[in-house]
Amino acid sequence: MDLNYTDEQKAFRAEVRAFLEDKLPKRLSDKVAGGKRLTKADYEEWHAILNERGWLAGNWPKEFGGGALDAVQRHIFEEETTSAHAPRIVPFGIAMLGPVLQKFGNDAQKAHYLPRILNGDDWWCQGYSEPGAGSDLASVKTSAVREGEHYIVNGQKTWTTLGQYANMIFCLVRTSKAGKPQEGISFLLIDMDTPGITVRPIVLLDGEPEVNEVFFDNVKVPAENLVGEENKGWTYAKFLLTHERTNIAGVGFARAGLASLKRIAGLEKDGDRTLIQNPLFAAKMAQVEIDLMAMATTNLRILAAAAAGQAPGAESSMLKIKGTQIRQEINALTRQAVGPYAMPFVSEALDEGSNVEPVGPDYAMPATQAYFNNRKLSIYGGSSEVQRTIISKAILEL
Template structure:
């Protein structure tokens, strides 16, 4: 699946591989490789390692501590990090809020929040979805009413990923209920330790409490925590979502998953020969690899445009749809390859314990939980049905 890289790009890939070989702790890569859950401290450890190298924020300007990589460098790093089983970098502050602050935030907000994101002082989560307002974000009902130098916030957010670790949340709030839905939304930064903020975990089908509900009861938020202009939050929300959807495509994760799938299919016997030689299974593997190659090229184009200051538009919806389909197909194929070995559900193993079933292959215990967890990909970040509507309207002009 190699593209035609220049000598400088190949040298950068070698630099990345050397860095990962020496800086990535084996105990972290082993947990990622085996599909085990990382603790907050372990995610923060990798965050700090990347920050010390200056590689934590690849898409930020150098003036704010970013690596300022071009699109090819970013893709190379993502591919190599995933192949090395590096922990996923938590995206909410780095790849979602930061682009909004850089484009629309005040200089005071940039100077305060961006260094804290890099240093790990703040862990951000996203306050977009609400009961009754998921993909239809224009229906948000969480209210923020101006009271002197503060907004008073009341309402609820849901599906707040990793909110249990966060000390800040960026929120869409309704500041004008008397105009059309999109025109009355603002983008607000809220301290999770503020009086009146409560969090309640939601346990997903794979047994992990990865997402949460967040409740706001007369939460007072300083006016200076408003990003951009009041009632202009819909513009900023759409800008953020294009970056989120591009990240959800997960080219590097799919590339690493395909490598694992090929290894498992070659080692798994079916009907007296390797599963990889089964015509039906081999055809599905070939199709997903072809799709991944095409998406990899499209991703480069979109990320390259973003690096030139162009917010990815409907193209990010294309990446989100195809990227999630590919990642779901890869987990489906791996589950089929694991067969009965995927049946045991061992939460103590996923949380870091040893695999007590000694005859179970290393990849097997996390196969089914991974499959179930990936079902969410076609829903969050705007459901794939909504993305198809965006593509139809913006690109096909139908």
């Protein structure tokens, strides 16, 4: 047993730190730290910087232009970029589609799409969820009917994150109604500019149009855009979901959130003291910090097993639940910390370059927004309820 990183791992961490010091634009880290809105251009700028260093796709093998980082290195990378307040890497092309194409795509698809993801030529979004399906992903209704060299797609997807920025979408579509629901699903790549596609933003509790509905009305998709075999899409979808689970614990986010919470609690006056001196508030902060210390080690244990080649199973469900609880508790405490100034909602103040001052301290409104926005953590990517059922079946054998 050794809780310390190896010398190689420490060296890698130093390398990442130096890179961030040197290359992460202060303009971007200030926006992230301040809870400001990131534009499409902001993400693209950061992606390009990472791609130049070969770390945009840390999870991809070298042959496709990736960083070929192992699980622990990826964790170190996440930890460092998060605590430096770098923008997150938009996951749809890099973390989700890339691995699917690498494993199941044909040579033409690999040659065409993978470089475009790295270069920023394509912005992908995800067409998995449908209205009324929730965590029951296999109940896909959007249909794709083969007509000659095309599929004709009809239906609707929802919860498509950042779909408003995307020019491409990967979709689960139903190509057959025979057999079990899982059996007639195919995995299709669709150009968002194709006639018949409409994108409608959904405004969430925090006032932001982060997700979208995407409607398909007789959309003509070239048959060559099918990934793998027709009706085998469920296999690819499950593979993708496993990869989505990287960094499922969100240790870096939690640490950054806790640091920010402590800073705020040290600034907020609470009678004759600051909030950090309030014993009840201090106790709640300490408890979540203690939980985080343990969870970070659980995360490393699972990463170490993964780096040693063991496939992470239902353990990632445990990490998702605990990681979510910790992050949501930090969000709730931060909202509580800002006091009455949690109430004002001045959307324009979040835009870079707007002259609108925030009401109250600049950290107040983002605190409320983050609380509402991160309710999603226990809902998406398999809700906490679905994860508990997985644990109960796979580990407890109930």
